[in-house]
Amino acid sequence: MKVTLKPLDQQVVVITGASSGIGLATALMAARQRAKVVAVARSKETLDNLVAQIAESGGEAIAVECDVGERAQVEQAAAAALARFGRIDTWINDAGVSIYGRLHEVSEEDHHRLFKTNFWGVVNGSLAALPHLRMNGGALINVGSEVSDAVVPLQGMYSASKHAVKGFTDALRVELEADGAPVSVTLIQPTAVDTPFPERAANYLSQEPKLPTPMIEPEKVASAILQAATEPVRDVQVGLMAKINTMLFKVMPGLADVMARMQIGRQQRDEPPRTRDGSLHQPVPAGRIHGRGNENAASTSEAKAANVR
Numbered sequence: 001m002k003v004t005l006k007p008l009d010q011q012v013v014v015i016t017g018a019s020s021g022i023g024l025a026t027a028l029m030a031a032r033q034r035a036k037v038v039a040v041a042r043s044k045e046t047l048d049n050l051v052a053q054i055a056e057s058g059g060e061a062i063a064v065e066c067d068v069g070e071r072a073q074v075e076q077a078a079a080a081a082l083a084r085f086g087r088i089d090t091w092i093n094d095a096g097v098s099i100y101g102r103l104h105e106v107s108e109e110d111h112h113r114l115f116k117t118n119f120w121g122v123v124n125g126s127l128a129a130l131p132h133l134r135m136n137g138g139a140l141i142n143v144g145s146e147v148s149d150a151v152v153p154l155q156g157m158y159s160a161s162k163h164a165v166k167g168f169t170d171a172l173r174v175e176l177e178a179d180g181a182p183v184s185v186t187l188i189q190p191t192a193v194d195t196p197f198p199e200r201a202a203n204y205l206s207q208e209p210k211l212p213t214p215m216i217e218p219e220k221v222a223s224a225i226l227q228a229a230t231e232p233v234r235d236v237q238v239g240l241m242a243k244i245n246t247m248l249f250k251v252m253p254g255l256a257d258v259m260a261r262m263q264i265g266r267q268q269r270d271e272p273p274r275t276r277d278g279s280l281h282q283p284v285p286a287g288r289i290h291g292r293g294n295e296n297a298a299s300t301s302e303a304k305a306a307n308v309r
Contacts, residue, residue, distance in 0.1 A: 001177070003184045003232045005089075005139055009034035012085040013229065014077065016068050016125055017095030018050065019043040019286035021195030022143065026092060026222040027061070028054070028289075033226065037061035038081040038088075040068070041095065042283035049287065060085075068095045068121030069113075071128070078128040090139040090229040091129035093122040096161075097280050098197060100267065101204025103156040110202055111157050113280050118161035123168060130176075130183070137182035139229045142169045143221075144187045146242040150249040150256065153264050154205070173234070184232035189246065190221045191239035196291045202280040203273050210292070212266040214241060218289050 013030050017023035019041035031037050031054040039047045039061055047063030054061040062084050064077045081088050096118045099106055122142050129140055147159040148166035166187055173185035194215040203209050216239040224238045237243045248256040278284065 001180045001182065003137065003139075003182050005137070005184060005230050005232060008226060008230055011089035011229065012036045012038065012081060012087055013090045013092065014038040014040060014081050014088055014125075014129065015092045015094060016040040016066070016077075016121065017093075017143075019046040019283075020200070020288055021197060021291075022190070022193060022218045022221045022225075023092075023094040024050065024287070025218040025289045026094065026225050029219065029222045030226055030229075031057065031059035031061060034059065035090075036085050038064060038077070038085070040064045040066045040077050041286070042067055042279075043286040046286040067117075068093075068124055069116035071120075071124045074121075074124040074128045078132065082132070087136055088129055088132040088138065089136070090141065091125060091133065092141045092143070092225060092229075093125040094143045094225075095121050095125075096143070097278070098155055098158040098201040099204070099280065100154050100198070100201050100209040102154065105204050106157065106202075110280060114157050114202075115161050115164075117280075118158065119164045119168070122165050126168070126172060133183045134181050139184045139186065139232070140172075141186045141188060141225055141228050143225070144169070144189050146189050146191050146237065146239075146245045148187065148189055149246040151260055152267075153260055154209075154267050184228070186228040186233050187235040188221065188225055188228065189235060189237045189242050190224075191216060191237075191242035191245070193218050193221055193239075194290050196286075196288050198267075199274070199291060200279040200284060200286075202278045203276055205268060205273065207268040208271045208273050209267055210269050212263050 013035045018027045018039035044065040051061045051063045066073045066077045144165045145162040148162040151159040169187045192211040192215045198209040
């Protein structure tokens with residue numbers, strides 16, 4: 001069955017992880033294109049500021065405080081979208097966390113918490129959205145990673161969670177296609193993105209973590225996400241390195257392993273850790289799109305979104 005999606009200015013778009021990074025960039029971009037936005041995250045104050053900014057620009061949005069690892073809270077987020085706007089046209093599962101550290105050093109509690117957010121958050125969002133998307137048609141967009149196919153050392157459980165997101169997304173797509181459901185299911189696989197991702201990660205390393213270069217801008221990922229909201233597509237690798245790494249792990253896995261080992265030193269700054277827990281268990285101050293990888297880009301974006309801080 002061919003799925004037809006509405007233009008963005010006719011859509012109600014739910015975005016989890018909307019308080020920073022890719023999620024925040026996507027929320028602002030969707031609002032600029034006149035979508036009605038349901039911004040979902042744990043950082044309520046940041047979301048309230050985001051909604052105020054969107055309103056000042058003539059857009060419509062609501063903020064929903066929600067831990068995506070809790071199914072009941074995700075169902076409440078869906079109910080809030082319906083109560084305000086009457087429907088859901090696109091649901092974007094973007095919320096995610098990470099842990100820097102060797103797999104045997106990370107606590108079981110932290111491993112479980114990461115999976116609760118990164119994998120079960122996607123499951124919860126997808127299953128909460130599906131009854132509404134099935135009813136009127138729409139798009140389900142899950143943000144995976146290039147490490148949905150590849151791996152990155154020192155973020156082993158993050159890699160595992162993104163593999164799981166891909167497996168779930170692919171299986172769900174096939175089931176919906178078999179049912180003839182009018183739902184487009186897309187997996188977005190970005191390469192490293194210049195967001196506050198490493199600053200918000202839990203950290204077991206002796207140094208401050210970072211993402212390896214080259215990095216792409218969050219707005220590039222946001223654009224790919226919103227294109228998938230209007231044009232059905234199976235999966236999208238965003239950034240040249242995402243295309244290279246996913247292909248390499250499929251066709252030359254031995255060489256890919258060697259190249260992955262080289263990323264260990266490239267994920268650490270020459271400075272002591274700033275924080276240990278990050279946002280793994282509790283929300284931390286959010287509202288930034290860019291990270292420390294591109295200070296000029298960060299200052300430019302945050303100048304445009306000053307009252308989202």
